[in-house]
Amino acid sequence: MKLQNKIVYILLTAFLGYTLLFSGFIYYSISRFSFTDFYKRLEIRAIATAKIELESQSDNTEVQQLRQDYLETLPNEKHVILEDISRKDVLDDLRINEYSKNFLTQILDKGISTYNSQNTFYYGTIYKTADGREHLIIFSAENYFSTHHLSYLRNLILTSLAIAFLLIVVFSIMFSRKIIEPIQNIIKKTKKIGLENLHMRLEVPDSNDSIRELTQTFNDMLNRLETSFETQKNFISNASHELNTPLTSIIGEADVTLSRIREPLEYIESMKAILEEAEKLHKKTQALLLLAQTGFDGKRQKFGKVRIDQLVLDVKETVGGIQTNSKIQLDFSLLPENPLLLKVLGNEQLLHLAVSNILLNACKYSNGTPVNIGLGVVERDIIIIVKDNGIGIPPDEMEYIFDPYFRASNTGNHEGYGIGLPLARNIVRLHGGKLIITSQLGKGTSVEIHLPLGNFEL
Numbered sequence: 001m002k003l004q005n006k007i008v009y010i011l012l013t014a015f016l017g018y019t020l021l022f023s024g025f026i027y028y029s030i031s032r033f034s035f036t037d038f039y040k041r042l043e044i045r046a047i048a049t050a051k052i053e054l055e056s057q058s059d060n061t062e063v064q065q066l067r068q069d070y071l072e073t074l075p076n077e078k079h080v081i082l083e084d085i086s087r088k089d090v091l092d093d094l095r096i097n098e099y100s101k102n103f104l105t106q107i108l109d110k111g112i113s114t115y116n117s118q119n120t121f122y123y124g125t126i127y128k129t130a131d132g133r134e135h136l137i138i139f140s141a142e143n144y145f146s147t148h149h150l151s152y153l154r155n156l157i158l159t160s161l162a163i164a165f166l167l168i169v170v171f172s173i174m175f176s177r178k179i180i181e182p183i184q185n186i187i188k189k190t191k192k193i194g195l196e197n198l199h200m201r202l203e204v205p206d207s208n209d210s211i212r213e214l215t216q217t218f219n220d221m222l223n224r225l226e227t228s229f230e231t232q233k234n235f236i237s238n239a240s241h242e243l244n245t246p247l248t249s250i251i252g253e254a255d256v257t258l259s260r261i262r263e264p265l266e267y268i269e270s271m272k273a274i275l276e277e278a279e280k281l282h283k284k285t286q287a288l289l290l291l292a293q294t295g296f297d298g299k300r301q302k303f304g305k306v307r308i309d310q311l312v313l314d315v316k317e318t319v320g321g322i323q324t325n326s327k328i329q330l331d332f333s334l335l336p337e338n339p340l341l342l343k344v345l346g347n348e349q350l351l352h353l354a355v356s357n358i359l360l361n362a363c364k365y366s367n368g369t370p371v372n373i374g375l376g377v378v379e380r381d382i383i384i385i386v387k388d389n390g391i392g393i394p395p396d397e398m399e400y401i402f403d404p405y406f407r408a409s410n411t412g413n414h415e416g417y418g419i420g421l422p423l424a425r426n427i428v429r430l431h432g433g434k435l436i437i438t439s440q441l442g443k444g445t446s447v448e449i450h451l452p453l454g455n456f457e458l
Contacts, residue, residue, distance in 0.1 A: 005176075007172065007175070007176035007179060007180075008169070008172040008173060008176050011168065011171075011172040011175065011176075012165075012168060012169065012172060015164075015168045016161075016165065016168075019161060019164060020161075023157045023160075023161065026157070027150075027153065027154065027157060030150070030153060031150055034143065034145045034149070034150060035116070035121075035143075037145070038121050038141075038143045038145065039114050039121060039123055041074065041141075042074075042114075042121060042122075042123035042139045042140075042141065043123055043125070043139075045074075045077075045079070045139050046079070046123055046125055046127075046137045046138075046139040047125075047127070049079060049081070049137070049139070050081065050127040050135065050137050053081060054081070054083065054127065054129055054135060074141035074142070074144070075141060075142040075144050076120065076140075076141055076142040077139075077140070077141040078139070078140045078141070079137070079138065079139045079140070080095055080096060080136075080137070080138045081135060081136070081137050082095065082096070082135060082136040082137075083133070083135050084133045084134070084135065085134055085135060085136050087108055087134075090104075090108070090136060091104055091105075091108075096136070096138065099122065099124075099138060100115060100117075100122075102115075103115050103122060103124060104124070107124040107125065107126060107136065107138075108126070111125065111126045112124070112125045112126075113125075116143070119142055119143055120140055120141070120142055120143075121140065121141060121142075121143050122138065122139070122140045123138070123139045123140070124136070124137065124138040124139075125137055182205065182211040183211070183214075186202060186211075186214070186215065186218065189202055189203075190202070190218070193222070200222075201219045201222060202215045202218055202219055203215070204216055204219070243281065243285070246277040246278070246280045246281040247277075247281065249273070249277040250274050250277045250278060250281075253270055253273050253274050253277070254270075254274060256270070257270040302347060303345050303346055303347055304345070304346075304347075304348070305343050305344075305345065305454065306343065306344050306345070306346045306347075306348045306351060307339075307342055307343055308342050308343070308344060308375065308382050308384070308451070309332065309335065309342050309375060311348065311351055311352060311355065312330070312355065312373060312375055312384065313330075314352060315352060315355045315356045315359055315373075316328050316330065316359070316373065318352070318356050319356055319359045319360055319363060322360065323360065323363040323364070325368060326363035326366075326371065327366075327368070327369070327370040327371065328359070328363070328370075328371050328373060329370050329371065329372050329373070330373055330374075331372060331373070331374035331375070332374075332375055333374075334374065334375065334376030334377070335375060335376070335377075336377045341377045341382075341453060342377070342382065343453070343454050344382060344431065344451045344452065344453060344454050345431075345454040346431045346451070347430075347431075350427045350430065350431075351427065351431065351451075353423070353424075353427065354423065354424040354427035354428055354449070355384060355386075355424075355449065357420035357421070357423060357424045358386050358420070358421075358424050358447050358449070359371065359373060359386055360420065361420050361421070362386050362387070362388040362390070362445070362447070363388070364414050365388065365390040365391050365411065365414060365445070366388040366389060366390035366444070367390055367391065369388065369389045369390065370389070371386065371387070371388045372385075372386070372387045372388075373385070373386050373387075374387075377453070380452060380453050381433075381450045381451065381452060381453065382450075382451045382452075382453060383448055383449065383450055383451075384448070384449040384451075385446065385447070385448050385449075386446070386447045386449075387444065387445070387446040387447075388444045388445055389443065389444040390444050390445065391410050391411070391441075391442065392410075392439045392440050392441040392442050392443055392444055392445055393408050393410075393437075393439040393441065393445060394408060394409060394410060394441055395441065397409065398437075398439065401421055401437065402421055402422050402425055403418075403422065404418065404419060404422045405418040405419065406418045410441075421435075421437075424449075428449055428450075428451070431451055431452075432451075432452050433449065433450045433451040433452060434450045435447065435448070435449060435450075436448040436450070
């Protein structure tokens with residue numbers, strides 16, 4: 001069922017349910033009021049008639065004149081007055097045989113009783129005169145209000161319901177279209193967005209409602225998709241180039257070597273060249289495999305307590321052995337007194353790999369200038385900062401630094417595969433942390449590694 005139809009049905013059901021309950025309550029209340037009011041009219045007539053006929057000393061002409069002036073005649077009005085009754089024998093009186101025995105018995109027991117049958121209402125009471133005698137008075141009449149006014153009210157309510165139903169149908173359709181229209185516009189525009197125009201975005205409405213939130217959420221999703229798609233294209237382009245270069249060298253070297261018969265020494269030199277290019281290819285594919293593995297959710301890696309200050313010292317020693325001409329300066333001035341604040345829950349080998357990659361990059365691109373590595377604790381994070389004064393990263397290339405195989409345009413004189421930063425970021429994310437990089441072209445780069453503290457007891 002379409003959403004528009006659902007809205008119409010829900011509005012109709014809610015409106016009709018409420019209207020029927022309200023109309024039924026009104027009809028029931030008025031009908032009950034009409035019954036009570038009519039019994040009151042009969043009571044007034046019974047008492048007035050009793051006073052006139054049983055206590056008045058006037059002649060019949062004056063009595064009839066009083067009734068005509070002050071008592072409205074009701075439809076099919078009848079009354080019976082039994083004077084000076086005996087409670088034991090009154091039920092045998094033939095003048096009241098047409099009335100219900102229960103009705104008469106209740107009059108004698110309680111002094112008053114009412115009932116209705118086929119829209120004729122009956123009121124009976126025991127009236128005592130000043131001389132102490134008891135008289136039975138029964139008044140009956142047709143309830144004109146019930147037969148005519150309630151019928152008119154019922155027809156009026158039904159007619160109003162029919163008109164209201166038509167109005168609510170029209171209103172529901174217009175309302176549902178108004179509600180659905182923004183969603184329909186989103187659907188139409190979404191159908192136009194494809195791989196060839198991922199840059200397109202939905203128009204965000206000015207109103208602060210769910211449609212605006214939905215539109216913004218969809219645009220955010222498009223931003224992520226476009227970024228992911230561009231990253232993938234960039235990765236494919238860089239990976240193809242990086243993997244194709246050694247393959248081309250291997251094929252070219254083999255073709256040249258096999259083009260004619262050569263001396264054994266030439267074959268040895270050719271095999272060395274092929275082996276060198278094959279080793280480069282092997283390193284690149286191994287780096288790519290490691291990068292893919294660090295994209296998992298951590299279930300395959302064993303985590304334990306890792307002392308970060310010791311890790312930094314180990315990384316400095318490792319990098320110093322690889323970059324022998326590097327100048328690495330440690331800054332432990334912000335270390336906390338509590339040693340528990342230097343421990344994280346993580347995989348020591350992976351963290352060592354991430355920090356060493358970042359420090360190796362800093363040493364590589366610092367052109368022999370000192371590289372600073374500091375360690376501190378801020379709130380619930382351990383922060384490792386690696387800062388160099390090297391070549392920096394061009395501003396327009398900062399958005400691509402985490403793309404696998406991407407290398408900045410000013411790194412041509414330095415060897416590398418473009419795997420270090422993406423690998424380090426994956427490892428840091430694996431540990432629930434984040435990697436923040438700031439750089440100025442020609443002035444250097446600063447890398448911050450934020451790792452959450454482990455909850456360890458003394």
